[in-house]
Amino acid sequence: MRVSMADVAERAGVSAQTVSRVANGSPRVDPATRARVEKAMADLGYRMHRAARALRTGQTSTIGLVVSTLASVGNSRMLQAISEAAAARDYALAVVTVGERGIREAFARLRSQGVDGAVVLNEATELARDAQPPADLHLVVVDSPADPRFSIVQTDHAAGARAATTHLLALGCGTVHHLAGPAGSFAAVERERGWRAALADAGVAAPEPVRGDWTSASGYRAARALVGASAVFVANDQMALGALRAFADAGRRVPDDVAVVGFDDIVDAAEYRPPLTTVRQDFDALGRRAVAALIAAIEGGDAVAETVPAALVVRASSAAI
Template identity: 70%
Template sequence: MAMVAAHAGVSGQTVSRVVNGSPRVDPGTRSRVEGAMAELGYRPHRAARALRTGRSQTIGLVVTTLATVGNSRMLQATAEAAAERGYALTLVTATDGVAEAFERLAEQEVDGAIVLNEASALIPAVQPPVGLRLVVVDAPTDAGFTSVHSDHAGGAAVATSRLLALGRETVHHLSGPAESFAAAERERGWRETLVVAGIRPPAVVRGDWSADSGYSAGHALATASAIFCANDQMALGVLRALSESGRRVPEDVAVIGFDDVPDAANYRPPLTTIRQDFTALAHRAVSALVEAIEGTSQGEPSALIPTKLIERDSTA
């Protein structure tokens, strides 16, 4: 570090600030220091930094599964967001419970952890290790943790309203698992929108996020005129079942999904859906956790990330 400082003509403290991503360095000086670091082949030593700062510069990510598109996209977005903040990411699955996952993270001396989606429902039953800072993605704002989640209920309300605006008498709902916070919020948005419109909500059909469960539900909903699916994977199965039942989409049945997975535009027909901004969700979760770790938190207990209707042929 002293060699970099001498080469760049700055103090060792300035080099330290650049290395640690401090905003208290003007762009010209930062560029000069980074150039000197590249020329001299300087790389921060993570273990040495941990000894000096008491932080490992590593955060954990707790998941129950990576089989769902939402979780896998969140993993990628979280890894990218962590890297931008200078943090490594370690992944643990809660196959043996969240308590065991927390213990594994504590053994690896991570600075904090993000708990993702379905795993968030398991947190109230355990006591996290002392000092492990947590941010939870998809949990109630009164859960006692910093929480970040998409506007599931708002997106569901927009989807339901759009289907009613097509002149359909009611909207049926294919929901996600009962224990899922996201599924419950999407169901709430759908239900409240129908009630406000003076329509009694039909019985919910429940799936497990998979296209197979959507296919089974699609046969049960074959007589519906409008279906709001809690995710795009289930909507894919619904579209296949409706086609096999001789029901045309959107002429006979209008369908809307949720997530806007990359393949949704290539479904047959292309799927109208509610887009989740996974990049914004991951960046906000990582920022909240890093701020808690570094003591720079602005005291924002939760964050709500907007969703957006993406209209395609399944409601045209």
Template identity: 70%
Template sequence: MSEQTDPARPHRGTSGDRVSMAAVAGRAGVSGQTVSRVVNGSPRVDPATRERVERAMAELGYRPHRAARALRTGRSQTIGLVVTTLATVGNSRMLQATAEAAAERGYALTLVTAAAGVADAFERLAEQGVDGAIVLNEASALVPAAQRPLGLRLVVVDAPAEAGLVVVHSDHAGGAAAATRRLLDLGHRTVHHLAGPAESFAAAERERGWRETLRAADAEQPAVVRGDWSSEAGHAAGAALAGASAVFCANDQMALGLLRALADAGRRVPDDVAVIGFDDVPDAANYRPPLTTIRQDFEALAQRAVELLVGEIEGSAVAAASVVPASLVERASAR
């Protein structure tokens, strides 16, 4: 008696543990070549057919064989992510967002740290056969001087435009300008700035936006107080900023420390001192008082970085630079 196939059950390939491409083709009513084109991201499939094939894949539990696809396409469907640290809020959020954005496009993610230098990180990624890499934030400043393996495609996050590099960053200067204008509009004669590290592109851009906005308003430009992104640095800066009436902090973590320092000094926020941060970390709404801040869209930033890198990998034309908008979120710390 022959075995009857239940169309509602997943079809298994000859190995017994994988759904075959032929089974997907049969379920979708298309050729095996069409299924192959969908699996490999070919544009030569009309949207309705692609949707039918993808639905058949989901129904059958089909999973493309990554190694076999790499042999066919010459690509590993893996991208690298280079960081110097995951201790900062921005880097950890970018890791999560980048992993999700890569998965949406069928790419796996390999994380490497640049503890021994960016060139060493590039070499390790090349040995693992990645198709390209995204370099984050602090590591980005090291890219121009680093030798990279021939053919390694890169997208650099938070770096100035450089010849031969594809870069993407938040509108740090625009966000800083919006924060500074908001504080001036509240009637403050000037705005003090708790800045990030001098070597950071993001910190430099935020300082530039703050400085240019004060200059345009013909307002005094106070001396910058510099920190290292940590809440401890924000607290330590409290003594230097206790006499300010308005402070723009280069990130929310330093703003948190500053809020505590101001409270310790008997200065009320926002009655005595208005404070605005940058990033809009998930806890910012629960600071005391809730923090007015500039929202960085980490999801959009990661999506754009992955989009640009995949375009480089798959041979699409991509822009040399891309800027993701940042927006003001008003809460109780600046009124």
């Protein structure tokens, strides 16, 4: 049996209008009453009917996610994090990928679904910046240079890469080579910047980086140019997996002959052979902050710029060489 506002009002000892105000986030409810109504909602398992709420407020309580691909582990992890964060705020999520028809078509599809705003993820952010997003669509972008048109939430990629490179230098390897991500990726550029900064701090010239496309296959191909290296910082864990295979095929032992550090700390990183030293991205925190920033914008708040720290996780792939 569906729980109604009247049921909640009776349980909380308030009017149905007060329940409606609480459900719609109105500030015109004192904290004690709000807490009593929210407890009654939780006790009864009350859920606001989205269509009815949309008619009253003009908002659908649905947000969108724009992504170039879900094939990469990082993007899939962000989808899960944003989906869970949206559900915790009682928002539905509509996902669109940027196909051949481009970012404008993706935005048009979201608007046709009546979303209140959208999160634009990673590689799609460059497309969003260049496309002049619709003025009536609130946006939060994950990983982007500063832009006054929307809120930005990002990992501190440069600091994480700097920590990884400094760790490798401390092993006494002389220099650290870099297997970088795509040149057009903000995250890849920032990770390369952190790598270069750590080498500069140590007075070491930066070797020419080799580049992949985030996939393990591209990591394998690119790493074949680095088989003589003694230390490699790889821009993500998937490419690091390919690099480990390339080194093994070349007869180079990790970490005895070459130390390897990745980035992301994907779920399987500790199961690589050897277990992979990597920089951990807090995908859950990124998802929570992106959704919170978007809902705040939908409710009339100002744009924000937030940076989530990244932490080095040392495992066997970078033991002393």
